[in-house]
Amino acid sequence: MNYSSEINKLMQALDNKSKAIVLYTLQNRYAKIRELSNLTSEDDSQTLTRIKEVINSKAREILDKPLLIFKESKIDFFSGEKILFSWWLAEEINLVKREKEMLDIFDEKDILRVVAEMPGIDKKNLKLTLYNNTLKVYADPYNKEIPLFYPIQKIANKSYKNGILEVTLIKKNNEN
Secondary structure (H helix, E strand, O other), rough: OOOEEEEHHHHHHOOHHHHHHHHHHHHHHEEHHHHEEEHOOOOHHHHHHHHHHHHHHHHHHOOOOOEEEEEEEOOOOOOOOOEEEEEOOOOOOOOOEEEEEEEEEEEEEEEEEEEEOOHHHHHHOOEEEEEOOOEEEEEEEEEEEOOOOEEEEEEEEEEOOOOHHHHHHHHEOOOO
16 A cells, blocks of 8 residues: 555644654654654653654554554665664555666766666665676665666766765767
8 A cells, every 4th residue: 555645644734843753764764763852852752752642643543553663673674784773664654666766867968977776775885887888786785787878988976875876977989
């Protein structure tokens, strides 16, 4: 089930501090209580009370289940990391169902810009290679081959931030 419209109803029913907690958790998949307390400028016990009596109470009314679940230990599906003592979005809550991550290639005269969604990878393990006009991206759990359809001279720049990989490639000069 896709809960997008129910989440919108829930967000409308919440105060601003509760909305901030829900948005943070939706964006980050999980959060430690101290992160949420800093976000709302409340102490940890006030934040715990807010989760239990405001957010999850309203979620039960609208979604028939709590939105945030506390886990002592859980493996993050995207990064493979073991996360301790954190609040997670309830697993049954499916906001967006996609089979594949998004990928765009922009042709900008002398360069190609590749923008790929790759959530949860460790930036240190990210490796890029060029082979036969194909950009190969390696980073556990990803192994992608992206056809470029242009001869490429070199990789000029790469950045990875918030689950988005951006690579700038210099095209070969075809005048030779």
